[in-house]
Amino acid sequence: MPPHGDEPRTVNIYGGVGGDGGAANVRGGGGGTGEGPHVNTKVTTEHFEMNNNTGTFSGARDFTVTASINNYLQPTPPPGPLPQFKPTYTRRGRTIDIEEIWKLQKLRPIPISDPFATVKLGSIMFCPQGREPAEVAFYPDADPYIRPWDAGVAGGQKMAEGWTRFNASDVCGRTLVLRRHITPTLYLWLYQATYIFSRLQVSSNFEDYVLLHTIDFKIETYGAKHKPTEGFLFLCPEEDFQITTAEFRWPEYPAYWSRDPKGVERLGMDEATRLGFPPLVFKSRIRGSSFDSRVYDGLRQYQEETGFDPETPEYSIAWGGADWPLFQLSG
Numbered sequence: 001m002p003p004h005g006d007e008p009r010t011v012n013i014y015g016g017v018g019g020d021g022g023a024a025n026v027r028g029g030g031g032g033t034g035e036g037p038h039v040n041t042k043v044t045t046e047h048f049e050m051n052n053n054t055g056t057f058s059g060a061r062d063f064t065v066t067a068s069i070n071n072y073l074q075p076t077p078p079p080g081p082l083p084q085f086k087p088t089y090t091r092r093g094r095t096i097d098i099e100e101i102w103k104l105q106k107l108r109p110i111p112i113s114d115p116f117a118t119v120k121l122g123s124i125m126f127c128p129q130g131r132e133p134a135e136v137a138f139y140p141d142a143d144p145y146i147r148p149w150d151a152g153v154a155g156g157q158k159m160a161e162g163w164t165r166f167n168a169s170d171v172c173g174r175t176l177v178l179r180r181h182i183t184p185t186l187y188l189w190l191y192q193a194t195y196i197f198s199r200l201q202v203s204s205n206f207e208d209y210v211l212l213h214t215i216d217f218k219i220e221t222y223g224a225k226h227k228p229t230e231g232f233l234f235l236c237p238e239e240d241f242q243i244t245t246a247e248f249r250w251p252e253y254p255a256y257w258s259r260d261p262k263g264v265e266r267l268g269m270d271e272a273t274r275l276g277f278p279p280l281v282f283k284s285r286i287r288g289s290s291f292d293s294r295v296y297d298g299l300r301q302y303q304e305e306t307g308f309d310p311e312t313p314e315y316s317i318a319w320g321g322a323d324w325p326l327f328q329l330s331g
Contacts, residue, residue: 101190104295108210110286118249119286122185124196124327125210127290136209137196139188141325142246144180149235151176162237163263168228171221172278176255178217178238180248186211186289189327191316194300196327198311206296210288215248217241217284219255224278231277234263255280 110125110133122142125133149156149164152174157165189211202209221233233255240251257272257280258265273279303310308318313326 115284164235168231194310207292212288220281
C-alpha cells in the first residue's frame, strides 16, 4: 500500500495547447485553448502549497486542486475487490464495506512467557484466554518494515561498527524502542482466511486467531538516583535482532553503558550501577489483529455469491495471481 499521513504527494495540472494561426496573408484560424499554467502542488493531509510556474490561475484554482487532492489521497485498496463487510442486503445478496472491516478489527496484545523468544511476523497465532499462544499458520513472504532505534530524543550517533551511541544524560529515564512491523499482510490474510480455517477445521472462536504484525523491543533506563553527567549508552546494530526475513529476537548483547566515547570499555551492570547509571531493563511488546465471526462469515458469503469456493484458495489466486504466496500451515 502507498504511504499516507504527512508524506508529500504531487498533483500536476496542465492546460491545453493553443491552436495554429493561418498562413501568410490569410486570416488566421481560431486558436485552441491556450496552454495553461503548470501547477506543481505538494500535498499533505494537513495543508498544501502551490507553485505556479507560469501565468496566473483562475479563481477556481482552490476548488480544482482540492478535488484532485481528495481523489488522490483516498486509501488505495489491495488488488481486486477485497471482500468488504457491512450488515446490509441488496437484491444481489449481502454487501460488505472495507471501512466496516477495519472498524471491527480488534488490536490484541499477544502474551509470551519468554520475552527473549523468537517472534515470527506474519504468523497466525491461536490465542485463547488463559493459554500460551501457539502458531498455527504463517505467511512465507512477509516483508517487515524496519525502523531505527527511537529514544524520543535527538542526538543518536551511528558508529562505524553499526552501534548507535547516545549521551547518558539524554536517555536516562526513558524508554528506547526498536519496532518491526508488517502492514499489507492483513489484506492478504482476509483474502485467504476462509481457506486456512477450513484446513485447520476451525468453525468457531475466530476471535482467538490473531495475525501477528508488530513487535516492539524496549529498553527502559529508569531507577537512577541522578542523571549521569558523563558516559554513553551503546545500542547494538538493528540487524542483530533479525534471525530470518520475518523472524526476530533479542540478541545476546543488545546494549551497554560505557564512559568511553568509542565504547571499547564496556561497563558491567554492577559497576554501571555503582557509578550512577540506571539498570537496563529489556522488554518486548507483541501485537496483532483479530476479527470475529461477523467478518469471516461475510467473507465466506461473499465468495460463495461470486462463484468461488471459500474452502479453497480460488479467490486469492483469482485476484492475486497464481504466483501470489499462500499462508502455510505451521508444522
